[in-house]
Amino acid sequence: MALLNAGLLWGLVLVGVPVVLHLTLRQRPKRLIFPAIQWVKPRLRTNQRQLHWKQWLLLAMRCAVIALLAFALARPAVASAQIGHWLASGLLLAAGVSLLVLGTWVLARKRSRALAWASLLPAVMLLGFGIANAVRAWWQAPPVVLGQQAPVAAVFVFDTSPRMGYLSENRSRLAQAAQIATEILRHLPPESTVATLDSQTTSAVFSLDPAAVAAAVKQLRPCFTPRPWPDLVRDALELLSRAEHERKELYLFSDLNRTAWSDTAVETLRRLAETHPLVSWYLIDVGVDNPRNVTLGLPRLSAERVPRDGELVVQTTVSSLGIQGERIVELLIEPPDPQYPFVRDGRLVRPEPVLRGTRPVTLEPGSSRVLEFRLQGLPEGTVHGQLRISGEDGLAVDDVRYFTVQVQQAWPVLLAAPADASLRFIAEALAPYELREQGHTRFDCMQVRIEDLASQDLRRFAAVVLADPPPMDASVWRKLLDYVTTGGGLAVFLGHQASSPDFNLPETESLLGVKLTRVFRSGGRDVFLAPHDLQHPVWRVFRESASSVPWHAFPVFRHWGVAIGSDQVRLLAYYSNGEPALLEHPVGQGKVLLLTTPLSDTARPPGRMPWNEFVFGEDPWPQFVLLNEMLLYLVATGEARFNVHSGESVTLPLRSHVDPDRFQVFPPTAEPYQLTASGQSLLVRFTDTPGHYDLKGRRGGIVHYGFSVNVPEELTDLKRADPEAIFQKLGKDRLQPIREVRQIERAQGRQRVGREFYPMLMTLLVVLAGLEYAFANRFYRRRDV
Amino acid sequence: MASVEQYLRPEVVHQIKRLDLRAQFVVKGFLQGLHASPYHGFSVEFSEHRRYVPGDDPKDIDWLVYAKTDKYYVKKFEAETNITGYLVMDVSESMAYTYRQELTKFDYSICLAAALAYLMIHQQDPVGxxxxxxxxxxxxxxxxxxxQLGNILSLLSRARPAGKTEAGRSLDQLSAMLRHRSLVMIFSDLLCDVEDVLRGLRKLRHRGHDLILFHVLDEAEVTFPFRGLVMLEDPESGEVVEVDADNYQREYLEEVARFRTRMREELGHIGADYVPLDTGTRFDRALMEYLINRQARF
Known part of the structure; x- marks a missing residue:
């Protein structure tokens, strides 16, 4: 709170005048002869008490009138953000005083004592709350620096998410924000300091040069990895808290989009505003109430790895906001060429895209349509594609979407099993017959007897599967160990053929990382696979439907117990009895996956009970998926993702015996840069721009990978939040809305000058003086009788 | 109160005369209306004879008729009463008070007393x-x-209200003074110890006197017309009280009403009349109403 004429507060001293007059010049009542005072005396004490109440009340009213007059003339003003607190305090105090007067009157008139206390107690409470609230507001109140010309510390926060590129009246929202910001800069008092923050910057400093700031503001461009809006505001407030100027102003430039201004975000902002009461907030709304835009949804691919000669299905959703009419959606493919891309004359040259499909779509405002493209005969290698929609609309960034798939030959996998073990389930799960016929399988399986393993050239295979392996010669285990160490993948499914002492050779233990202990048996159906942590890549597919996977429908009657002998071993799943089920053991550049129960037992294996119902249970799709994911992981592609959102990191698994460890990364627009592989993967962190990314390396020949980056759909969602609700939640006194340039000065005036109490106090003064006059008239009427 | 005539102004006398006529005082006797007389007077107005029956007072036997007729007859006379009346007037200082009326309580009481004295003397009843x-x-x-009327009014006009009211003590004195049963008419504002007053009245009544208490108050004393802050002073004791009159009228009137109610009940209990009056009421009208009311009771 500030006082325009603080010197007039000395007028409060005049409050003593009525007191002095009351004590010294107290008007004596006229003496009257009245013989019948014997009928006056009985209730005289009560009457005199009432008289004293009245006298004190009148004195208090007169003191209050003088105090109020002095206070009003001192012209108190508070910051707009605090007006609510002060008004609440005023109302509480007024209610308290009213109840106090009522209670006093009831006491004086000897009416209901209960009513008197029922008035006085709440009065005391209300007065207490009112004073406490006023004191709190006083302490928290921003200093009202009266006058417009005191320098300010201002932070401009710009929402530079992609939707700010929306064009309305041939001007993007960001350009509109920049224009208003320039106007605000022009009106800032001399010696003000300004800092700008946008959705991408993480730090900012104050500048004394408004022209430099204006130039920087004009350079703002949409960013595709915007930080959450509350984080930006928090940073801005922290910056302001370090500012030297007493007057601090925060300017938020936003289109009031419902994603950025979600209820959670608004609540966070409200809390931030409460913790920074010294800051004046301005919200510059550059949004458009009725946007017109056609949005192309993110491509949904049937698979990111497509077998050579396989089919790729691409789906997308086209939705319209305020636009009616027919549009064409095109699908284009860049044929893979190891020479591309390259930089020529400072420009990135990419292969010419080939049109592979068009779909017409008729749009209605608010409608959405799903479109599907089927692609066959894709060339082998990394294939980039894009979806485009014809015609112009407000926002261009969501008119093109990118995708990348890897077209390749099936991975050779060696399946080895003893003679009496069936490899049928494993082989059919990895390479189903129908796909085999069409040449669309991901794995090319070769089955051998386990006795023949020693004679196989394992380097030909991307992975080796041992189904129910019996004890083998140490040389075979050593061969497998060498294979895995050089980057091979080994899957072992233990079964009844294994035996504890014979399996625990040093080579076996080095390979598997465990020793076999004993066979666990279960008579009922209470033991089954129970994955607990789905973070490992082999559980990737199960993550979204974890609770609905029917593991309990496939009981395990026997399984091996293991003693973990290496701290490298990672437990990927347990059984429901708590024993380890699936383990991973990285060895050299390769890895071993060990399942302690077989995937080869039929319903009636000769001469024994089956160890589980994994294979012959009803609809054993979990095991089917798990086996595929295990093999994908072993061939080092399980986690590879070729289509990500902007800002997401991309990890490409590398095959150590094939791939180089250095790549050149070609972003869509920026300069190419070198990247070195870390271990068996390549991590690309910077994916800020939507488009195709290419990675080129050399090892023997050119090794080419790639991926696509798209802007998340929520960043191009143009639906607005309800501005009224936002202002309601954040407080209209705290947040000054600005939509046009001409509103700036008015809003600033309200915030900087604050709100004066003079009119309210004068009104109160008139009311109080009137009450005093009426009361005094009644009190002293016919005094001279 | 300079002259006697002031208390017997022609219009008052005329009013009283009319009162006489209307109340039939002159014909039937004022005191018949004023009190139920048990006394035998000295009237000679014969009414009738009737046969003696046992139980009649033998002294009423008309011996002349007995001589003529040889039968006992008793004489019947017109029922007439002569009674001694006493006008007992409070002349304490408080009786000199009036707030905004023409007559003080004392003046008002004199007017009442003069009218009553006139009536009694008019029918040849002694009055003191x-x-x-x-x-x-x-x-x-x-x-x-x-x-006698002139004497009474002369004495009253010379009287000056002064001193405190000691009604109890004075009534005791009066009780000792009166030899014969009399009609005692008391005029007072009763601004004294009410218990003493009641004790004195009981004593008078016990001695067979008929009592009428005219409780005369000033109009201000029954309406409490003050507003705002006033300081009230008792003229007799000099006692002063400060009162916020605005909030006190109701309480005061309740006190007065309670006092009057008690007096009415106490005097009714001992067979005496209590006549509350205030100077805001015309005394002739008040007196007439009382007399009519009293006549109706007998």
Whole structure:
């Protein structure tokens, strides 16, 4: 709170005048002869008490009138953000005083004592709350620096998410924000300091040069990895808290989009505003109430790895906001060429895209349509594609979407099993017959007897599967160990053929990382696979439907117990009895996956009970998926993702015996840069721009990978939040809305000058003086009788 | 109160005369309306004879008729009463008070007393006057002569209200003074110890006197017309109280009403009349109403 004429507060001293007059010049009542005072005396004490109440009340009213007059003339003003607190305090105090007067009157008139206390107690409470609230507001109140010309510390926060590129009246929202910001800069008092923050910057400093700031503001461009809006505001407030100027102003430039201004975000902002009461907030709304835009949804691919000669299905959703009419959606493919891309004359040259499909779509405002493209005969290698929609609309960034798939030959996998073990389930799960016929399988399986393993050239295979392996010669285990160490993948499914002492050779233990202990048996159906942590890549597919996977429908009657002998071993799943089920053991550049129960037992294996119902249970799709994911992981592609959102990191698994460890990364627009592989993967962190990314390396020949980056759909969602609700939640006194340039000065005036109490106090003064006059008239009427 | 005539202004006398006519005082006797007389008077107005029956007083036997007829007859006379009346007037200082009326309580009481004295003397009943404040300090023996009215009014016009009211003590004195059963008419504002007053009245009544208590208050004393802050002073004791009159009228009137109610009940209990009056009411009208009311009771 500030006082325009603080010197007039000395007028409060005049409050003593009525007191002095009351004590010294107290008007004596006229003496009257009245013989019948014997009928006056009985209730005289009560009457005199009432008289004293009245006298004190009148004195208090007169003191209050003088105090109020002095206070009003001192012209108190508070910051707009605090007006609510002060008004609440005023109302509480007024209610308290009213109840106090009522209670006093009831006491004086000897009416209901209960009513008197029922008035006085709440009065005391209300007065207490009112004073406490006023004191709190006083302490928290921003200093009202009266006058417009005191320098300010201002932070401009710009929402530079992609939707700010929306064009309305041939001007993007960001350009509109920049224009208003320039106007605000022009009106800032001399010696003000300004800092700008946008959705991408993480730090900012104050500048004394408004022209430099204006130039920087004009350079703002949409960013595709915007930080959450509350984080930006928090940073801005922290910056302001370090500012030297007493007057601090925060300017938020936003289109009031419902994603950025979600209820959670608004609540966070409200809390931030409460913790920074010294800051004046301005919200510059550059949004458009009725946007017109056609949005192309993110491509949904049937698979990111497509077998050579396989089919790729691409789906997308086209939705319209305020636009009616027919549009064409095109699908284009860049044929893979190891020479591309390259930089020529400072420009990135990419292969010419080939049109592979068009779909017409008729749009209605608010409608959405799903479109599907089927692609066959894709060339082998990394294939980039894009979806485009014809015609112009407000926002261009969501008119093109990118995708990348890897077209390749099936991975050779060696399946080895003893003679009496069936490899049928494993082989059919990895390479189903129908796909085999069409040449669309991901794995090319070769089955051998386990006795023949020693004679196989394992380097030909991307992975080796041992189904129910019996004890083998140490040389075979050593061969497998060498294979895995050089980057091979080994899957072992233990079964009844294994035996504890014979399996625990040093080579076996080095390979598997465990020793076999004993066979666990279960008579009922209470033991089954129970994955607990789905973070490992082999559980990737199960993550979204974890609770609905029917593991309990496939009981395990026997399984091996293991003693973990290496701290490298990672437990990927347990059984429901708590024993380890699936383990991973990285060895050299390769890895071993060990399942302690077989995937080869039929319903009636000769001469024994089956160890589980994994294979012959009803609809054993979990095991089917798990086996595929295990093999994908072993061939080092399980986690590879070729289509990500902007800002997401991309990890490409590398095959150590094939791939180089250095790549050149070609972003869509920026300069190419070198990247070195870390271990068996390549991590690309910077994916800020939507488009195709290419990675080129050399090892023997050119090794080419790639991926696509798209802007998340929520960043191009143009639906607005309800501005009224936002202002309601954040407080209209705290947040000054600005939509046009001409509103700036008015809003600033309200915030900087604050709100004066003079009119309210004068009104109160008139009311109080009137009450005093009426009361005094009644009190002293016919005094001279 | 300079002249006697002031208390017997022609219009008052005329009013009283009309009152006489209307109340049939002159014909039937004022005191018949005023009180139920048990006395036998000296009237000669014969009414009728009737046969003696056992139980009749033998002295009423008309012996002349017995001589002529040899039968006992008793004489019947017109029922007439002669009674001695005493006008007992409070002349304490409080009786000199008026707030905004033409007459003080004392003047008002004199008017009442003069009217009653006129009536009694007019029908040849003796009437006396007694003045008291702290004690009885003046008195006029009862006479029925026409000059008695002048004497009474002369004494009253000379009287000056002064001193405190000691009604109890004065009534005790009065009780000792009165030899015969009389009609005692007391005029007072009763601004004294009410218990003493009641004790004195009971004693008078016990001695067979008929009592009428005219409780005369000033109009201000029954309406409490003050507003705002006032300081009230008792003229007799000098006691001062400060009162916020605005909030006190109701309480005061309740006190007065309670006092009057008690007096009415106490006097009714001992067979005496209590007549509350205030100077805001015309005394002739008040007196007439009382007399009519009293006549209706007998």
């Amino acid at each position: 006057l007694i003045l008291f404040s702290e004690r009885i300090h003046s008195s006029l023996a009862p006479r029925s002569k026409r000059t």
